[in-house]
Amino acid sequence: MNTPIKFSIVIPTYNGEKYVTRAIESALNQTRLADEIIVVDDNSDDSTLEICKKFGSRIKIYHNPDGPSGFVNGWKNAIARASGDYISILHQDDLLYPEFLEEVEKAISLHPDVKHFFTPCDKIDAEGNITYRPANYCSGRIHRFSGNEYAEAYERVKGHIHRCPGVVTRRDIFEVCNYRPEAGHIADDDFFLRVGLHTDVIGILKPLAAYREHSNSETGHLSFFKLNRRLLDDYHFQLASTSRNPQLSPFIIRTFKKWESEYIHRLIWYGLKNRKINHVAYGLRMWLNFDNRFGNLRFDLSTLPGRFKNFIRNRHINFLRAKSKKLPTFQPEGNVVIIAPHPDDEVIGCGALIAELTEIGNPPHVIILSGGEASLPPDSRLTKDEIKAERRALTTKALGRLGLSSEYVHQLDFIDGKISQHSESLKDSLRKLINEIAPNVLLVPHQEEGWTDHTCVKNMIKGMTPDSYSIWEYCVWMWYYNVWQGLDWKNAACIRMTPRQYQKKQTALDDYILPLAPNGMPWSGQLPPLFVKAARQDVELYFRVQ
Secondary structure, X not given: OOOOOOEEEEEEEOOOOOOHHHHHHHHHOOOOOOXXXXXXXXXXXXXXXXXXXXXXXXXXXXXXXXXXXXXXXXXXXXXXXXXXXXXXXXXXXXXXXXXXXXXXXXXXXXXXXXXXXXOOEEEEOOOOOEEEOOHHHOOOOEEEEOHHHHHHHHHHOOOOOOOOOOEEEEHHHHHOOOOOHHHHHHHHHHHHOOHHHOOOEEEEOOOXXXXXXXXXXXXXXXXXXXXXXXHHHHHHHHHHOHHHOOOOOHHHHHHHHHHHHHHHHHHHHHHHHHOOHHHHHHHHHHHOXXXXXXXXXXXXXXXXXXXXXXXXXXXXXXXXXXXXXXXXXXXXXOOEEEEEOOOOHHHHHHHHHHHHHHHOOOOOEEEEEEOOHHHOOOOOOOOHHHHHHHHHHHHHHHHHHOOOOHHHEEEEEEOOOOHHHXXXXXXXXXXXXXXXXXXXXXXXXXXXXXOHHHHHHHHHHHOOOOOOOEEEEEOOOOOOOOOOOOOOHHHEEEEEOOHHHHHHHHHHHHHHHOOEOOOOOEOOOOOOHHHHHHHOOOEEEEEEOO
């Protein structure tokens, strides 16, 4: 017979009179009751302790007369008081939703060997209103992460996939991995990035907790200088500790360096602006850190080539946009077929056209060659079929936003990344489909797209269609790559979007770009910010090739 699971919810407090009542009530109102709720007061000098005592025997209260000991030591003291098998830390100003423990218990029954569980969190304001819900990450699924996957996802999902509310950890984990006071204001990050050294991690991907942002929080009351200096010191500590944590991928380490560099820049500019020489001196001392072999200076220098490339790309995007505005309007007549190598190419390159043709009663056919299964790395614990299924669902949703019904959407099974190596049977199925539709106009990706899957489509289509078909190239990646020469502007046209078409396309783009897979990456892959900027502009560019 299975031994019943015992849950402890611990609430470390210090001067929390404003919100602690709601935190305790959320712990008490669980559909699966906690086996104990422990409040550990760190010697508050307000009415926190008196408020907690009003709950009587429903909670256990401990008082630390030697406090305040600091928020991280407060967490550790609270954990030390717990007797449960699984422990959840609830900050004095945060909330657990009623089904939290019930859902965690279900996940434990499915994965009894795992020792760390989390759910995403809503953000709430001082009054308890939800200001942000991580809807794009919340599929509702229960996902098992390796330690490395969890660390990567935690760092990728900005705003974090969770905070301390919404986390349950088996108590024996704290014997080998605890919260470190020296990690400072990111001690929770520090713990979550190390816990995967000792266990896999289960994510219950729906919001079952909320953390509150307000001016009296641990960081909310700090001055600009103090907050940025503390965070600079915290990231410096993380970088100094990287050799002791193999969970930290090159992506995470680079992210730490980026934030350390960002806080250095802030201190220097803040000091110069306000004539605070000591702030400038501290920032420069960290920038020219001899112990780190000029690590921050070298990091900034290493980013210069990328910033220069982005400067050129930005000019290229602006040039193409200005040039496009002077072109005649693209108005294809008759049956239109858009060939997209991957799901999302059709919206990025032709979203406004799809919306326009659908509005006038001439909806185009969209043929998507592959399932986009290569958009996520193979270590994501998702099968290619799972990725394809999710991306096809996104396609249905995105094209539906543009008014295109599913009967006009055809999704084939070419292999993502290997469309040029297509089998004859797939080529025959594409030829048969095109012959059935009998289009007057075919749209294919531009030849300067930079991806083999894109550039091979035109020649493949020309080999299976008569010369009477009108063939146009649309632009997806061409905006992003620095293609200045060889563009046939004499045979170019554009669509200048109406506000209605523009809004429809933005919503459809969001349906593709925003949803996140469990590993924290967008289902459509990690797209460069400048590429997304180009995709979100108010013109579409087309070139006639036949």
